[in-house]
Amino acid sequence: MCQASLQRAPLNTRKWLHFPQLALRRRLGQLSCMSKPALKLRSWPLSFLYYFLPFGALKPLAKVGWRPTSRVALYKSIPTRLLSRAWGRLNQVELPMWLRKPVYSLYIWTFGVNMKEAAVEDLQHYRNLSEFFRRKLKPQARPVCNSHCVISPSDGKILHFGRVKNCEVEQVKGVTYSLETFLGPQTWTVISKGEDDSGSFQDLLVTKDGNQLFHCIIYLAPGDYHCFHSPTDWRVAHRRHFPGSLMSVNPGVARWIKELFCHNERVVLSGEWVHGFFSLTAVGATNVGSIRIYCDRDLRTNSPRYCKGSYNDFSYISSTNKEGVCMRKGEHLGEFNLGSTIVLVFEAPKDFTFNLKAGQKIRFGEALGTM
Incomplete structure (x- = not known):
């Protein structure tokens, strides 16, 4: 009896250890039956965490059949056009006089802007970020x-x-x-090297x-x-x-x-x-x-x-x-x-x-x- 119990114990232990993997496989099977938009919506957060969490916290998921979205596909799914339009609206917001110098000074320090070349060096002259980005240069700055x-x-x-x-x-x-x-x-011009366009x-x-x-x-x-x-x-x-x-x-x-x-x-x-x-x-x-x-x-x-x-x-x-x-x-x-x-x-x-x-x-x- 004791020997039989000892032989059965590893089996029960092994079954207990495999249970999470079986559950995950069933869950992944449910995901695979979803429509592509729904699957993409569910998979995107997991993929993001997979690449950015330290110590490979989600790496074990790959062993039970889950595959993260590729880094390129993940990046392409970010709504960059929407974010760019939002950034454009933010750039048009007029900054109060007291805030202009600190904001522009931080940008100058971060990206190494040489304001000595600018046609207008006074930072308070630029009403918003858009005007600062599109600043003109002194005529002699670029011969x-x-x-x-x-x-x-x-x-x-x-x-x-x-x-x-x-x-x-x-x-x-x-x-x-x-x-x-x-x-x-x-299609914008007529081919001028002869009639053969092959x-x-x-x-x-x-x-x-x-x-x-x-x-x-x-x-x-x-x-x-x-x-x-x-x-x-x-x-x-x-x-x-x-x-x-x-x-x-x-x-x-x-x-x-x-x-x-x-x-x-x-x-x-x-x-x-x-x-x-x-x-x-x-x-x-x-x-x-x-x-x-x-x-x-x-x-x-x-x-x-x-x-x-x-x-x-x-x-x-x-x-x-x-x-x-x-x-x-x-x-x-x-x-x-x-x-x-x-x-x-x-x-x-x-x-x-x-x-x-x-x-x-x-x-x-x-x-x-x-x-």
């Missing part, structure tokens, strides 16, 4: 380089640059995105024999000057607005999410310069739902509703304006609220070379490259 054909359109950090290869562009080293997905179909999307953009396609990506941090300017003398013929997500474009996130720039809201300005095709794309980000183009009063970004994958086209060329919008190098072009990213994609002769290093800081007016 425009006249000896090079392409200059930096903004302050920022160089994420990547070089030639476009196989219709793929690198957003950061090793992480690429499709050029055609980023710019959208080539080539790749990249070939369609190159209008002159012997030229190649180049790109450069500039990331604007929150402490940078938030206006952007014309990088060269060119003619803007077309604007394409992609409503989309407003995920962070911080280099760390850009390494994490493939085709991040293709998911985010962006405004593509395309046209021609002396060497052929030229485009500048302003990419939105979290808290940067507002992208403003000075010559385009009809542009509205970060609308409450949009259709995923859609885009809106607008031509600056009309029966009364055959040239479009002619921009001079260094001329004011637009502005962000907070920080974001500028992507240049342009056609140039093969001997064009960038005078840059990946990761370097650059300021508006400094040379990007030359021939």
Whole structure:
């Protein structure tokens, strides 16, 4: 009897130990029968805790069949557009005089803003955060380089640059995105390289024999000057607005999410310069739902509703304006609220070379490259 009891005891103990796992499996089976929206709602808090709780408190759940939502899917589920609109409303709130200096001083200290370059250094002059973000600079603070054909359109950090290869562009080293997905179909101009349009999307953009396609990506941090300017003398013929997500474009996130720039809201300005095709794309980000183009009063970004994958086209060329919008190098072009990213994609002769290093800081007016 004693031996039988001893033999049965481990079995009872083992059954008792397995009971929570069986209960969890039944519960997970119930979850799997739910609709996708309900399952996502139930799984999101658990996934959040799974990644952020210390010591792996929820790790045992994975052993009984539960799988956390991936970090990318979890991040994409955050309502960044709603948060950005709320942040935009907060930025418009006028601050009392006594509060302006402490608030702006904290921002200056956090992000390393150089107020000596600002056209107005007095912090009490800025009525709200939006005005402070969009502060103008003293004219002599950013001299425009006249000896090079392409200059930096903004302050920022160089994420990547070089030639476009196989219709793929690198957003950061090793992480690429499709050029055609980023710019959208080539419908804004008539193909001028002949009647054969069977080539790749990249070939369609190159209008002159012997030229190649180049790109450069500039990331604007929150402490940078938030206006952007014309990088060269060119003619803007077309604007394409992609409503989309407003995920962070911080280099760390850009390494994490493939085709991040293709998911985010962006405004593509395309046209021609002396060497052929030229485009500048302003990419939105979290808290940067507002992208403003000075010559385009009809542009509205970060609308409450949009259709995923859609885009809106607008031509600056009309029966009364055959040239479009002619921009001079260094001329004011637009502005962000907070920080974001500028992507240049342009056609140039093969001997064009960038005078840059990946990761370097650059300021508006400094040379990007030359021939």
